Amino acid sequence: MELSVEQLSTHDIYRLLIGAVQPRPIAWVCSQDSANRLNLAPFSFFTVASVQPPVVAFVPLLDGSIGEKDTLKNIRQTEEFTLNIVSHSIVEQMNKTSATLPHGESEIAYAGLSTISSETIDVPRIKEALVHFECTLRSVQSFGDEALAGRLVLGDIKHIHIADEIYDNGRIDQIKLETVGRLAGNVYSTTRDTFEINRP
Numbered sequence: 001m002e003l004s005v006e007q008l009s010t011h012d013i014y015r016l017l018i019g020a021v022q023p024r025p026i027a028w029v030c031s032q033d034s035a036n037r038l039n040l041a042p043f044s045f046f047t048v049a050s051v052q053p054p055v056v057a058f059v060p061l062l063d064g065s066i067g068e069k070d071t072l073k074n075i076r077q078t079e080e081f082t083l084n085i086v087s088h089s090i091v092e093q094m095n096k097t098s099a100t101l102p103h104g105e106s107e108i109a110y111a112g113l114s115t116i117s118s119e120t121i122d123v124p125r126i127k128e129a130l131v132h133f134e135c136t137l138r139s140v141q142s143f144g145d146e147a148l149a150g151r152l153v154l155g156d157i158k159h160i161h162i163a164d165e166i167y168d169n170g171r172i173d174q175i176k177l178e179t180v181g182r183l184a185g186n187v188y189s190t191t192r193d194t195f196e197i198n199r200p
């Protein structure tokens with residue numbers, strides 16, 4: 001199949017991208033607005049952008065009807081966020097936090113989650129997550145104003161929290177962390193089926 005991007009609809013492109021780029025890790029981003037109202041939402045367009053300095057990247061897409069998502073509005077206001085890692089044990093709660101609630105209404109209470117204060121920023125972390133990154137906003141790159149246009153958020157990691165039970169001599173025990181990956185639609189993967197391959 002040969003597909004010219006110009007002839008594909010936005011929805012077609014979206015379906016092909018999420019079908020090809022997977023499994024995607026999930027950034028569970030907690031942010032707050034200038035009135036200290038908290039927000040929590042998952043973003044699977046997420047990766048590490050730099051190790052030194054440590055920088056994370058995630059992409060809230062423009063929502064056709066509402067424009068920029070609350071997460072991005074909040075981060076523009078306060079220039080801070082925590083990025084929480086999603087383990088399999090809390091995947092149901094993560095899914096609940098993708099609900100679109102009225103601005104100012106917290107997904108945290110809605111999903112039955114709790115927060116814990118951060119060390120270097122005002123935005124708290126999600127207590128139930130096993131890894132948290134405290135981040136400050138580095139930049140937002142815009143890819144236009146069409147529905148599903150990306151806003152690439154880059155954040156500098158200022159502090160890392162790792163639960164003692166998954167920390168082993170400078171490494172994270174990936175079996176115990178058991179992150180989930182997002183595939184297409186409502187399908188997810190775990191890290192249970194792994195294999196090793198030697199590098200040349």
Ligand SMILES: Cc1cc2nc3c(=O)[nH]c(=O)nc-3n(C[C@H](O)[C@H](O)[C@H](O)COP(=O)(O)O)c2cc1C
Nearest residue numbers: 041042043044045059060061069070071098099100
């Ligand atoms: C697993 C998962 C991954 C998601 N990834 C993204 C993403 O990468 N970008 C995006 O714009 N929305 C993504 N969403 C949808 C947002 O989480 C959803 O729009 C959320 O309501 C945004 O919250 P906010 O408006 O409070 O910022 C994802 C949803 C789920 C369940």
